[in-house]
Amino acid sequence: MKTAKHGFKASLLRHETILLFVVVLEWLYFNSVGPRFGSVDNTFNILRHSVEIGLLALVMTPIILMGGIDLSVGSLLGLCAILFGKFWRDMDMPIPLAAACTLGVGALAGGLNASLVTWLRLPPLIVTLGTFSLFRGLAEAITRGVDTFTNFPASFLFLGQERWLGIPAQAPIFIVVAVGIWLLVHRTTFGRSFRAIGFAPEGARYAGMPVERRLAMAYVLAGIVAAVAAIIYTSRLGQAKADAGMGYELFAITAVVLGGTSIFGGIGSVHGTLLGVAAVAILKNGLFQARQPEEFADMLTGVLLILALASSLIPKMLASLKARRQTSFTKPIST
Amino acid sequence: MKKYFRELSVAGALIVVLLALAVFAPAFFQPQPLLSLLTREAPTLVVACGMALVIICRQIDISVGSQFAVCSVTAGLLAAKGLPLPLTFLASVAIGAGMGMLNGLLVAGLRLPSIVVTLATMVTWREALRWLRQGQFVNLPDGTQWLGLSQPAGQWTLIVTAIILLVALALATKHLTAGRFIYAVGTDAEAARLAGIRPQLTTFCVFAFLGALVGLAAMMNVVQSPQVDPKSGSGLELKVIAAAVVGGVAIAGGRGNLLGVFAGLLLLACISPALTHLRVEAYWEKAIQGAIILLAVVADGVRSRKQSHSHG
Numbered sequence: 001m002k003t004a005k006h007g008f009k010a011s012l013l014r015h016e017t018i019l020l021f022v023v024v025l026e027w028l029y030f031n032s033v034g035p036r037f038g039s040v041d042n043t044f045n046i047l048r049h050s051v052e053i054g055l056l057a058l059v060m061t062p063i064i065l066m067g068g069i070d071l072s073v074g075s076l077l078g079l080c081a082i083l084f085g086k087f088w089r090d091m092d093m094p095i096p097l098a099a100a101c102t103l104g105v106g107a108l109a110g111g112l113n114a115s116l117v118t119w120l121r122l123p124p125l126i127v128t129l130g131t132f133s134l135f136r137g138l139a140e141a142i143t144r145g146v147d148t149f150t151n152f153p154a155s156f157l158f159l160g161q162e163r164w165l166g167i168p169a170q171a172p173i174f175i176v177v178a179v180g181i182w183l184l185v186h187r188t189t190f191g192r193s194f195r196a197i198g199f200a201p202e203g204a205r206y207a208g209m210p211v212e213r214r215l216a217m218a219y220v221l222a223g224i225v226a227a228v229a230a231i232i233y234t235s236r237l238g239q240a241k242a243d244a245g246m247g248y249e250l251f252a253i254t255a256v257v258l259g260g261t262s263i264f265g266g267i268g269s270v271h272g273t274l275l276g277v278a279a280v281a282i283l284k285n286g287l288f289q290a291r292q293p294e295e296f297a298d299m300l301t302g303v304l305l306i307l308a309l310a311s312s313l314i315p316k317m318l319a320s321l322k323a324r325r326q327t328s329f330t331k332p333i334s335t
Numbered sequence: 336m337k338k339y340f341r342e343l344s345v346a347g348a349l350i351v352v353l354l355a356l357a358v359f360a361p362a363f364f365q366p367q368p369l370l371s372l373l374t375r376e377a378p379t380l381v382v383a384c385g386m387a388l389v390i391i392c393r394q395i396d397i398s399v400g401s402q403f404a405v406c407s408v409t410a411g412l413l414a415a416k417g418l419p420l421p422l423t424f425l426a427s428v429a430i431g432a433g434m435g436m437l438n439g440l441l442v443a444g445l446r447l448p449s450i451v452v453t454l455a456t457m458v459t460w461r462e463a464l465r466w467l468r469q470g471q472f473v474n475l476p477d478g479t480q481w482l483g484l485s486q487p488a489g490q491w492t493l494i495v496t497a498i499i500l501l502v503a504l505a506l507a508t509k510h511l512t513a514g515r516f517i518y519a520v521g522t523d524a525e526a527a528r529l530a531g532i533r534p535q536l537t538t539f540c541v542f543a544f545l546g547a548l549v550g551l552a553a554m555m556n557v558v559q560s561p562q563v564d565p566k567s568g569s570g571l572e573l574k575v576i577a578a579a580v581v582g583g584v585a586i587a588g589g590r591g592n593l594l595g596v597f598a599g600l601l602l603l604a605c606i607s608p609a610l611t612h613l614r615v616e617a618y619w620e621k622a623i624q625g626a627i628i629l630l631a632v633v634a635d636g637v638r639s640r641k642q643s644h645s646h647g
Binding site for chain 1: 395397441445446447448450451452454455456457458459462463465466573576577580586587616618619620621622623624625626628629632633635636637640
């Protein structure tokens with residue numbers, strides 16, 4: 001695991017600190033290119049647009065910390081958005097009840113992933129690839145590929161489009177989830193066990209940790225938060241279609257990996273993920289303000305993910321280089 | 336018999352589906368629609384063979400759909416520029432192999448997890464294509480469709496090509512040293528290394544080979560229509576992974592058989608016509624595909640659990 005480093009110099013070289021510099025540089029660059037970029041309106045705009053992906057990235061962090069992955073969150077967002085519309089329009093539920101039912105669906109879907117991963121010990125990659133197809137397919141089947149849910153009441157659209165106490169109305173939800181997950185990962189024994197499981201699952205099992213229960217918890221949490229993201233998404237756009245949240249899993253994984261969480265598990269932080277979300281969101285919005293096509297920004301996200309993955313190897317390589325040098329130093333001394 | 340239980344059960348399921356179709360929807364067996372069905376699936380079969388090898392090697396590649404689109408469009412552009420057909424085939428295979436090599440370099444060279452690497456390359460290729468081409472179709476010159484042959488002759492050529500490739504690869508994985516290397520690396524990379532195999536090189540070659548097959552498959556698809564659709568190949572990765580997993584390729588590597596993959600592919604290919612004949616709406620196809628993938632991995636999980644219990 002991470003060795004405890006203290007002091008100002010060491011904290012300067014931390015992954016999160018470097019990423020913070022990158023985010024600031026990105027900000028300054030786009031601010032000098034596009035005149036409207038740095039305005040308060042646009043800042044809130046970036047925040048508004050990154051809430052859903054941010055939520056998915058936040059709950060993806062514990063999963064990747066434990067060495068797992070969830071490819072189904074984007075599809076689940078789509079399915080939940082559709083079902084939310086269905087509950088409200090076709091089953092005449094009031095909005096709060098429809099939202100509660102949607103959260104229940106999210107928990108169930110997360111539970112499906114969790115039970116397949118833990119009971120049968122199937123690789124999460126292929127399980128969530130299957131549910132990735134299943135959830136999106138169900139959304140398409142329910143809407144027959146064309147049905148769109150619109151005309152939501154203004155009181156509901158307030159959540160996604162208006163301001164509350166001067167900030168975007170969905171921001172408080174995001175902040176609450178972010179603080180909650182940060183506390184869970186960094187200030188509780190749960191968080192410690194996440195890292196221990198990601199670092200060495202068998203070791204964690206021998207140490208008496210309920211590995212299965214922790215894994216299940218993370219996947220169910222991801223399902224519930226994906227449902228929350230679906231409701232915010234529907235409110236922001238004012239409509240729900242079967243293609244809602246398509247490709248969001250990639251952005252979430254990119255943000256997590258960019259934020260310094262090792263894709264092999266065991267190392268990572270929630271504040272790193274938040275910085276990763278910011279880096280991707282600022283890049284997308286900045287390119288949009290600079291009138292670059294959207295596809296270009298999406299392509300850069302893919303390239304960014306590859307670069308982030310490759311750069312995550314650098315500390316490992318440095319460590320092995322250091323180890324080699326140390327052994328060569330110690331040999332002559334010991335003889 | 337017991338060794339091939341998984342493959343035989345897939346073949347059995349296929350026979351049951353075909354029998355059910357024979358009873359409830361005999362129209363399914365008219366020769367012309369059946370021939371078009373097989374022609375449509377021929378490129379998928381070629382990609383599925385390559386994907387099976389990658390999964391047997393304990394890796395995965397979800398960028399094949401994007402690779403397929405890139406190969407199709409570039410091959411179409413080259414053909415439209417007047418490049419002769421055989422050279423276009425070669426170019427498409429080379430482009431595919433190049434993209435496969437990039438995946439192989441990142442996975443085997445830098446030892447990054449293949450799922451995330453290919454997720455990234457999938458998006459990169461797809462968005463790059465959208466950015467550069469803005470979704471334009473490519474019109475192909477005369478004589479490209481059906482390789483300049485009549486339609487039935489062209490269809491049979493494609494089907495026979497795919498089948499020959501399948502049989503050759505099935506024999507190669509069983510009898511050639513290179514084929515056995517893939518199983519060895521997928522079963523236990525460290526043990527394979529101690530036995531003198533280079534696991535990283537094997538992994539790299541498998542990715543490059545899959546890329547080349549994707550290039551070939553893209554051409555086999557391009558010659559089927561007068562235009563190249565830049566969206567062709569979307570969802571291909573799920574289709575071929577589903578075929579491999581349903582056909583008995585273990586996602587944990589080291590186990591699988593290309594003939595089983597063939598049976599798995601046919602089983603999945605029958606679903607969408609079966610749905611239409613049985614009057615279920617086609618929108619359910621994706622959901623059913625996902626459910627079948629889950630069912631197949633659950634069956635494997637239960638089986639391996641039972642085996643590990645009986646062995647103590």
